[in-house]
Amino acid sequence: MNLNDWIKHNTIHHSQFWDIKKLVEEKEKQGLKISLCLPTLNEEKTIGKEIIMFKSELMDRYPLLDEIAVIDSGSSDNTCEIAATFGADVYLSSDILPQYGEKKGKGENLWKAVYELTGDIIVYVDADIKNIHPRFAYGLVAPLIYRPEVHYVKAFYDRPLAFSQGVRPSGGGRVTEILVRPLFSLFFPDLTGLIQPLSGEYAVRREVLDRIPFPIGYGVETSHLIDVYEKWGLEAIAQVDLDQRVHRNQETRDLGKMAFGILRTFLSRAKALGVIGDLPELNTLLRQFQVKDETFEQIAFEIIEEERPPMIEISEYREKIGRGK
Amino acid sequence: MDTQFKSIDEILAVLPKLQEGARGIQETLIANLIMLSEIPAPTFEEAERIKLFLQRMLECGLQNVSTDEAGNGVGIIPGTDPVRNILLVAHADSVYSGKVDHTISVFTDEIIGPGVADNGLGMAVLATLPTLLEVLGIQFNSNLVLIGSTKGLGSGNLDGLRFFMDNNRLPFDAGICIEGAQLGRLSYTAEGMFRGNITCTLPEELEWQRVGENSAIIALNDVINRILEIPIPRRPKTSIVLGAVRGGKSYNVMATTSNLRFEVRSESSEMVSQIRRYIDDLVADIASKYNAKIEFNVVSSREPGGIDVGHPLVKNCRQVMEQLELTPKIFPSMSEVSELISRGLPAVTLGLTEAIHLHDLNETIRIQPIYKGLAQLLAVLFSIDGGFCNESE
Numbered sequence: 001m002n003l004n005d006w007i008k009h010n011t012i013h014h015s016q017f018w019d020i021k022k023l024v025e026e027k028e029k030q031g032l033k034i035s036l037c038l039p040t041l042n043e044e045k046t047i048g049k050e051i052i053m054f055k056s057e058l059m060d061r062y063p064l065l066d067e068i069a070v071i072d073s074g075s076s077d078n079t080c081e082i083a084a085t086f087g088a089d090v091y092l093s094s095d096i097l098p099q100y101g102e103k104k105g106k107g108e109n110l111w112k113a114v115y116e117l118t119g120d121i122i123v124y125v126d127a128d129i130k131n132i133h134p135r136f137a138y139g140l141v142a143p144l145i146y147r148p149e150v151h152y153v154k155a156f157y158d159r160p161l162a163f164s165q166g167v168r169p170s171g172g173g174r175v176t177e178i179l180v181r182p183l184f185s186l187f188f189p190d191l192t193g194l195i196q197p198l199s200g201e202y203a204v205r206r207e208v209l210d211r212i213p214f215p216i217g218y219g220v221e222t223s224h225l226i227d228v229y230e231k232w233g234l235e236a237i238a239q240v241d242l243d244q245r246v247h248r249n250q251e252t253r254d255l256g257k258m259a260f261g262i263l264r265t266f267l268s269r270a271k272a273l274g275v276i277g278d279l280p281e282l283n284t285l286l287r288q289f290q291v292k293d294e295t296f297e298q299i300a301f302e303i304i305e306e307e308r309p310p311m312i313e314i315s316e317y318r319e320k321i322g323r324g325k
Numbered sequence: 326m327d328t329q330f331k332s333i334d335e336i337l338a339v340l341p342k343l344q345e346g347a348r349g350i351q352e353t354l355i356a357n358l359i360m361l362s363e364i365p366a367p368t369f370e371e372a373e374r375i376k377l378f379l380q381r382m383l384e385c386g387l388q389n390v391s392t393d394e395a396g397n398g399v400g401i402i403p404g405t406d407p408v409r410n411i412l413l414v415a416h417a418d419s420v421y422s423g424k425v426d427h428t429i430s431v432f433t434d435e436i437i438g439p440g441v442a443d444n445g446l447g448m449a450v451l452a453t454l455p456t457l458l459e460v461l462g463i464q465f466n467s468n469l470v471l472i473g474s475t476k477g478l479g480s481g482n483l484d485g486l487r488f489f490m491d492n493n494r495l496p497f498d499a500g501i502c503i504e505g506a507q508l509g510r511l512s513y514t515a516e517g518m519f520r521g522n523i524t525c526t527l528p529e530e531l532e533w534q535r536v537g538e539n540s541a542i543i544a545l546n547d548v549i550n551r552i553l554e555i556p557i558p559r560r561p562k563t564s565i566v567l568g569a570v571r572g573g574k575s576y577n578v579m580a581t582t583s584n585l586r587f588e589v590r591s592e593s594s595e596m597v598s599q600i601r602r603y604i605d606d607l608v609a610d611i612a613s614k615y616n617a618k619i620e621f622n623v624v625s626s627r628e629p630g631g632i633d634v635g636h637p638l639v640k641n642c643r644q645v646m647e648q649l650e651l652t653p654k655i656f657p658s659m660s661e662v663s664e665l666i667s668r669g670l671p672a673v674t675l676g677l678t679e680a681i682h683l684h685d686l687n688e689t690i691r692i693q694p695i696y697k698g699l700a701q702l703l704a705v706l707f708s709i710d711g712g713f714c715n716e717s718e
Binding site: 044045046048049052053055056057060061078081082085086087130131133246 | 351352353355356357359360363384428429430431432433
């Protein structure tokens with residue numbers, strides 16, 4: 001499948017899946033179980049709303065989701081309390097597979113969800129979405145239910161507020177357009193077809209999730225795409241337009257940290273896959289500037305992109321699901 | 326549950342069960358509240374919110390779901406022995422402009438965002454009512470007619486509900502208007518009222534030399550002073566509310582336009598008319614003094630009226646509230662109930678929960694009291710359905 005064909009066939013608008021009743025029928029016919037995972041760290045302003053919406057619409061009204069789980073990194077606000085109040089299963093990331101230690105980062109929660117949750121499909125949705133809507137889950141799950149060849153479905157958001165006709169720009173955020181898309185263009189041109197490769201919402205089949213490594217920090221999405229592409233090919237990936245996502249904006253300085261983490265992960269994956277040759281040892285310190293009393297000074301942030309192995313390599317997991325490597 | 330009650334006391338006895346059972350629809354109710362409230366619906370622009378309201382009722386399996394020429398959303402929950410028709414109204418419009426961020430936040434016992442109380446919760450309760458009845462196993466004998474009414478606030482002048490009442494063919498036995506706030510609210514009378522706009526416009530070519538002598542703000546100030554001089558009697562109870570003033574452009578630019586929005590209320594329609602004539606006269610007088618164009622428009626009005634405090638509907642509402650340990654907060658209303666009352670329909674307005682910061686961007690409602698509000702609503706419906714609100718009884 002060439003890139004143009006892929007963009008044509010595997011880029012879908014969520015409105016194609018408006019008939020949730022039909023989707024549930026198809027899911028039940030296939031005997032699938034679907035888990036929703038919300039990774040959290042201090043998301044008390046948005047978590048209650050997300051759980052209410054998914055539970056009401058996709059569990060009570062249409063039984064599409066079998067499980068709604070919050071995997072929390074140790075919130076100091078009321079995230080866990082609110083999530084439990086509205087009926088989510090709440091897990092502390094550190095309580096899952098504690099014998100493997102505790103690492104800080106969203107990727108850690110996503111990895112541990114693979115062990116803890118029971119679905120054949122896991123759909124990950126970030127917990128900071130202000131305009132949450134059931135489409136954020138059913139839109140991502142639907143291609144996996146209707147198309148067996150698709151294994152990994154990524155969200156993107158593209159709804160112009162006002163546009164007449166003709167050509168208009170589209171794409172991802174700043175880090176995507178300045179860092180990730182140029183890197184993909186250089187080393188994995190097929191992956192440039194993903195409009196927003198860094199979006200935090202995606203649905204994946206278990207047998208894919210448990211066979212790929214999970215960087216625990218900023219690089220997890222980039223790493224997933226590279227691994228899924230390398231192992232299952234471009235046709236295993238689809239992307240769904242979920243219209244619009246409203247979330248808090250990040251400062252440029254924070255985006256710098258994000259870019260640093262992604263770049264480290266990218267280089268590691270590219271090296272591991274033999275796409276690029278030997279690299280010197282990569283630094284873990286990102287240096288940024290600030291001005292104090294009219295004097296420029298550097299501040300250094302340590303950003304370590306550790307990686308969790310594919311879950312299938314964990315013996316406790318194999319025992320739990322009764323499956324070999 | 327058994328819904329054939331022989332007396333109001335039997336209804337009061339099931340209130341705890343209703344309150345507990347209502348918790349079973351928490352997620353559905355809050356999801357409806359979020360989705361409805363996040364669609365901006367300033368007066369005259371309620372279409373999108375009504376569309377969702379209708380969709381929610383259709384998804385509950387209601388057959389008679391439609392919209393009318395005024396844009397109202399209407400659905401009917403058919404009764405098992407429909408000798409009565411009960412009207413439930415929630416206004417769909419809100420005071421917030423479409424440009425305001427309508428994002429809603431949900432916390433353990435609070436929901437925060439523009440319009441969650443007025444009247445997102447009222448709309449959500451109507452949209453969730455079919456589910457609530459199904460979960461509790463309740464079937465009414467009467468038809469329940471649910472209407473999300475449009476053009477209710479401000480210059481909308483209740484036009485949506487008025488259109489529905491003018492063109493509807495079902496004979497109603499009683500009406501309940503549902504507002505998100507405040508729990509314990511009980512309105513069954515309406516004051517006479519009109520809302521007016523006074524706009525002063527001066528010619529653009531005002532001279533610098535005459536700064537201070539002439540300005541649309543000064544002219545409006547004169548208007549306000551004269552309004553404040555209008556003698557207001559203590560009986561019949563009458564009031565004038567100066568609601569909003571706008572005018573001018575900047576510190577050093579002479580104002581050529583200014584505007585006052587105000588409301589006159591009275592228990593007596595004669596007093597309302599008298600004040601209106603008085604304002605007509607003073608506006609003409611000030612216009613000639615300033616050589617200005619001063620326009621006075623009435624944007625909406627209501628006739629006074631109400632049902633008696635001893636009406637069985639009111640008495641039953643009070644009993645239900647007292648049983649729920651709510652202190653009835655009784656005050657006249659300018660909203661939907663006034664329209665129903667003016668047509669001779671016994672009607673009340675009920676509130677559903679506790680709210681703060683009404684009409685601010687952080688309008689906030691409490692979640693837990695909602696179940697009491699729902700129990701109250703169901704009990705009042707039972708009392709109408711059972712014929713305990715008929716005056717002859």
